[in-house]
Amino acid sequence: MSKSRTKKPSPTRGPVPTAAARAVVDHGFIPVRAKLIEVAAFLDRAERHAIADDFRVAALRDAAELLVDGKPERARRILEQLSDPTTEPEAVSSGKAALGAWRPAAPATAKK
Amino acid sequence: MRYIEPHGHMVSRTTDDYQAMVTAGCVAVCEPAFWAGFDRGSVSGFRDYYRQLTEYEPARAAKFLLPHFSWLCLNPKESEDLALARDVLAMIPEFLDRPNVLGIGEIGLNRNTRNEMTVLERHVELAVQHDQLILVHTPHLEDKLKGTNLILDLLSSHRGVKPERVIIDHVEEHTIQRVLDRGFWAGITLYPDSKSSPPRAVDMLEICGRERIWMNSACDWGVSDPLAVPKTALEMRRRGHSADFVDAVLFRNPHRFLSQCPKFKIAESPAG
Ligand SMILES: [Zn+2]
Numbered sequence: 001m002s003k004s005r006t007k008k009p010s011p012t013r014g015p016v017p018t019a020a021a022r023a024v025v026d027h028g029f030i031p032v033r034a035k036l037i038e039v040a041a042f043l044d045r046a047e048r049h050a051i052a053d054d055f056r057v058a059a060l061r062d063a064a065e066l067l068v069d070g071k072p073e074r075a076r077r078i079l080e081q082l083s084d085p086t087t088e089p090e091a092v093s094s095g096k097a098a099l100g101a102w103r104p105a106a107p108a109t110a111k112k
Numbered sequence: 113m114r115y116i117e118p119h120g121h122m123v124s125r126t127t128d129d130y131q132a133m134v135t136a137g138c139v140a141v142c143e144p145a146f147w148a149g150f151d152r153g154s155v156s157g158f159r160d161y162y163r164q165l166t167e168y169e170p171a172r173a174a175k176f177l178l179p180h181f182s183w184l185c186l187n188p189k190e191s192e193d194l195a196l197a198r199d200v201l202a203m204i205p206e207f208l209d210r211p212n213v214l215g216i217g218e219i220g221l222n223r224n225t226r227n228e229m230t231v232l233e234r235h236v237e238l239a240v241q242h243d244q245l246i247l248v249h250t251p252h253l254e255d256k257l258k259g260t261n262l263i264l265d266l267l268s269s270h271r272g273v274k275p276e277r278v279i280i281d282h283v284e285e286h287t288i289q290r291v292l293d294r295g296f297w298a299g300i301t302l303y304p305d306s307k308s309s310p311p312r313a314v315d316m317l318e319i320c321g322r323e324r325i326w327m328n329s330a331c332d333w334g335v336s337d338p339l340a341v342p343k344t345a346l347e348m349r350r351r352g353h354s355a356d357f358v359d360a361v362l363f364r365n366p367h368r369f370l371s372q373c374p375k376f377k378i379a380e381s382p383a384g
Contacts, residue, residue: 020352027350028311075312079286083257090225096189098223098253 007070039064059101113137113355114380115341115362118370119218119247119281119299119328121146122180123169129331129338130176136342139363139380141173142370144183144218144247149333151190158186158200166210179378181370183217183247184208191222191231201234208242214373215239217247218281221259224251232266240272245373247299250282252306260287264294277372279326282307288316292324297369301330302340310344314351317361326366 043061046052063078071077084102094105114137122130122143133141143165152158165182173180184207186200207213216239221228239246248267251259263280267273280291281299284307291298300316301307308316313327329340337343345358363380370376 018352020350023350023352073285075315076285079284080257082254083286084224084254086258087261089229089262090223093192093223093225093227096222098251098255100253102254 007068055103056099056101113342113345113358113362114139115345116326116366116370117141117329117331117338117341118279118326118366119144119301119330120338121330121332122173123164124333125331125338127172127176130173130178133338134176134178136339138178138342140179140181140370140376140378142181142183142214142366143169144249145185145187146218146332147187147189151193155196155199155203159203159206162204162207166207166212170212181212181214181376182210183215183245184213185216185219185235186231187218188220188222188228188232188249188251191228192225194227194230197231197234201231201238204238205242208244211375214370214376215245215247216242217245218249219246220249220263220281221251222249222255224255224259224262229262229266232263236267236270236273240270245370246273246278248278248280250280250287252282256282256284257286260290264290264296267296268294276324279369281328282330283316284308285312285316288320288325292320297324297326300325300327302327302337302344303330304335304337310340310347313344314347314353317348318351322357322361322365324365324369325361326369327361 039060043052043057046054046057051057059082063081066074066077066081082101117133117138117140120141120143122141145161145165148161152161162184165184169182170180184204186197191197216235219232219235221232236246248263250256250263260280267275267278275295276297279297279299282301283291283298288298288300300313302310302313307330317325327341327344329336329338331338331340341362345362348358348361364382367382
């Protein structure tokens with residue numbers, strides 16, 4: 001019996017995994033395990049350096065919740081969650097480079 | 113194995129990369145115009161770059177027996193100066209008849225601004241007027257979804273644009289299906305830290321099918337791997353996909369799209 005405490009993933013297609021299906025885990029598990037530990041260590045590091053409330057770190061924590069919600073299409077849903085949800089072109093550019101997570105523009109300072 | 117690298121910024125790569133690509137089975141490389149890492153300051157700066165893409169770089173690639181093709185435009189990152197953009201676009205037709213020029217690209221959006229939209233519209237108009245193929249760059253990271261939607265709406269609303277003659281590049285899991293649903297081609301870019309990895313690229317093929325999709329390394333002066341495309345072939349084979357599947361995605365698909373430009377002629381044919 002699985003020890004997993006997260007919601008059950010969607011059922012697999014057949015009772016006996018094919019060789020190709022086994023290869024998905026045989027070749028994929030170790031590199032992905034390493035990436036997951038990197039995520040954990042990054043979150044620990046951000047806390048240790050008191051920068052855990054940076055909007056990108058917060059976005060990463062929120063995105064990670066989708067990994068264990070038991071629903072499919074995690075990659076698509078995480079990408080969508082990290083995306084700018086607005087639809088109108090920007091009046092001015094906020095710089096050449098994107099940041100990886102969306103942050104609403106700060107409201108203009110009210111004139112005194 | 114044979115493959116086409118449909119998107120590589122070879123002016124910023126070394127000759128070692130050319131040698132490695134040809135050794136890995138590359139039979140053609142296509143180079144869209146892109147940003148130099150700084151904004152070019154004048155029309156003559158762009159003219160020199162287009163000469164590099166249409167004269168010097170094909171000659172450099174030919175030393176490795178590799179056919180080299182190019183796409184011309186002003187990059188979305190340089191779209192904020194509308195006056196310069198207008199002058200550069202007026203100069204581009206000087207180069208459209210060059211023997212290695214396939215079309216207009218990579219145009220698109222970067223930060224989804226109004227000025228970028230204006231310059232994108234002008235590029236699309238230029239391509240339609242001159243009956244050119246179009247290669248579109250979609251924005252990075254959090255800007256990709258919104259930018260892809262803006263680009264799809266703009267292209268779909270232009271009556272002169274034929275979706276089968278347009279490739280929307282750098283798709284990911286949240287954008288690929290909407291690009292294919294509208295009849296466009298989709299490009300998957302294989303990058304070490306952003307865009308897609310080989311396993312994710314093969315996931316997208318398994319979910320969305322292999323029609324109207326190509327893969328590229330988009331290698332440039334940043335973190336990128338000029339051998340990302342052939343490395344993805346290994347991931348396909350590990351998953352149990354056939355050599356024919358690999359050939360379809362890495363060679364026949366880009367060949368089919370690019371052959372819509374009569375200047376795309378290479379020794380290798382889809383029949384093998
Ligand atoms: Zn590019």
